Amino acid sequence: MKKVFCRPKSMTDTVFHYCAGCGHSITHRLIAEVIDEMDIRGITIGVPPAGCAVLAYKYFNVDMIEAQHGRGPATATGIKRMLPDRVVFSYQGDGDLAAIGIAESFHAANRGENITVVFINNAVYGMTGGQMAPTSMLGQKTTTSPAGRASLLDGHPIQISEVFTLLPGTAYIERCTVNSPAAILKTKKAIRKAFEYQLDCRGFSLVEILSPCPTNWKMTPIESNRWIDEVMSKKFPLGVLKDLPAGEAKKGGKTP
Amino acid sequence: MMVKTIFAGFGGQGVLMMGFTLAHGAMSAGYHVTFLPAYGAEVRGGTANCTVAVADEEIASPIASKPDHLVVLNTPSLYTFQNRVAAGGYLFINSSIITVDSSRHDVQIVKVPSSEIAEKLGNPRTANTVMMGAFLKKTGLVAPDDYLGSLEEVMGSKKKAIIEINRRAFAAGFEFLEEST
Amino acid sequence: MNKVLMQGNKVIGEAAILAGCRFYAGYPITPQNEIPEYMSERLRQVEGGVFIQSESEIAAIHMVVGASAAGARAMTSSSSPGISLKQEGISSLAACQLPAVIVNMMRGGPGLGNISPAQGDYFQATRGGGHGDYRVIVLGPATAQELADLTMDAFDLADAYRTPVMILADGMMGQMMEPVVFKEPKPRVYPERHMMRGAGTGKHKIIRGLILDPLEMEEHNWTLERKYRVIAQQETRHELYRAEDAELILVAYGTGARIAKGAIKRLREMGIKAGLFRPITLWPFPTAELRELAKRNKDFMVFELSTGQVVEDVRLALQGYARIGFHGRPGGVVPTPAELANVIIRQYDPKQGIAEHQ
Structure with missing residues (x-):
């Protein structure tokens, strides 16, 4: 009988620690499938973050170097500059990228580092127990915004992808989600495209993924998926935000 | 033997170059040397100074709280540093620019109109080298040949003509004191 | 090699280049600005050299983490306040057993302090400096010649013990010029198996400081401690x-x-x-x-x-x-x-x- 579905070679045989309905496990698998399909397992180096995905090094069957909180793009920069022909991706959450590591992420993008950032935006700090994130929605109740996020006190949800499109060093930015089979397929295509752009030395690529966190949203997985469509994606619209044609890519972040 | 000298003036007068070439010449002559420039906020606002130590033994501190000699190319530097020169030491004054007198009477004051001499030679920027000629004539710290050799090495990449102008400037400063003493 | 009259900061830069340093990241801060300036020029001239003026000292040290993991001889430098910022990454280097050289040209402190020579970072340097149970090899040069020799040695020590090594000097050492003769660097000894360059067809490698299991973490701490004991027995000067x-x-x-x-x-x-x-x-x-x-x-x-x-x-x-x-x-x-x-x-x-x- 022909095998039609199996664990990607770029995944280890390890059970995920993620909660039911969490978007991390889906995204992990998508990345691994793309690595398999592009046959780049041997040249890929991943940089997992601090946060729920801190254990990602256990799941990917590729070289992984764990970064300190927020420093993924800096660590990835060091690797990629020394090994420009490897595929280097940093995997970051909303706290990691949009708060503590905003400087490292912003400047890696601005230098046009030829790396890929997979950005999980779930509007909440998962690992630490559901505190407010820089991408939490206005009015969203979290363990550190018990009355709901208030713009005058807590600022507004940061639209990282939109902001990063302004940086000439970025080549490709797309916002996706993983709340339906169709959305998942789209996300996989986006990840593949980002890796392809990297192989083509086009510069910084960012795939933002609106990702459900039923545990900290205090919702069922189905309610969570619905909330992404009905609430989150209103503030964080899905789609390709930037796609620089090959000729215009800056090929930045490379030492001549 | 341990001789410390402070060179001071406006930025652009070539004060650091004086110190560097002296240190380089002394190194070539086999001495222990240190060269310490003032740095950071201290040098903002247009003044520059450096300290050179030349010794025939290991140099402990490159700082000179009581320099043996002082070379000043502008008036503010005279005010800042004149009280630090060790009694009996040399105080070289660029008399083209500094028209006030030093308040020290226990040091040997050597006035050299180095800017005028340099101008007469056709390149006012060599006032510092004129002063070096006078300085080495008086102090004998480094033989003129060792110094000029270093000057050439340091300026290596620059045009031959500039080296030649500096040689002439050095000779003019050296001879100025020969004439006046 | 010839005797040259060179400023301390540049001596460090040249010694690093001669020792095979091919990656430098840093952020300007007085009194060590000549190090990034010098490295930006020299790393352009040597094959495979990478210089990055990073957005912060934090970013710089984490770039060094990445470059070191990739197998490069990597260095960063700063002065006291900047070294405080780097501590997160130095702790990470120690945890992950990655070699790197960090230069601290100390200035007056605490706080922003001033830019004059001081030795107030002795505790920070010799007690680990960042969080967690670790040590950093700390070398204290006193002449420009030692800046050259110890910088080269620092890279060798970092490789030999897979640990960060700090050069602890001060603004005066960095700014002063003294005659220097650069020695012949030793050939690098650092096995490929410690480098992260993609798994190829083999088993994947993991470099991490996160060890959730307390017993496993304890064992890792003792592993580091045993290493530090060997260093203490063999490397004092x-x-x-x-x-x-x-x-x-x-x-x-x-x-x-x-x-x-x-x-x-x-x-x-x-x-x-x-x-x-x-x-x-x-x-x-x-x-x-x-x-x-x-x-x-x-x-x-x-x-x-x-x-x-x-x-x-x-x-x-x-x-x-x-x-x-x-x-x-x-x-x-x-x-x-x-x-x-x-x-x-x-x-x-x-x-x-x-x-x-x-």
């Missing part, structure tokens, strides 16, 4: 200066040691037999070697450009076997050898020994 017949031993490092040598000369002219014990490795501190001296010397005088940090290591080393005097000048003040000699004359009576520091 010190210099003795006029100590053979000395009755009073000064203890000082770096710029402080230079001033101490000047003071010793003056003291001897006045008939006081003084000598110097100069730690070159600040961690590991040459404890046993100093204690050995206490078998015949009963009077020690610690001098540092801080309010009393080295003196604690001296106390730990001497364990009450000798009297310890102290003189410190923090804040960017560099006292003269004459001042130090005067202080010692007031504190030291050859018959009664040194007045003990409380």
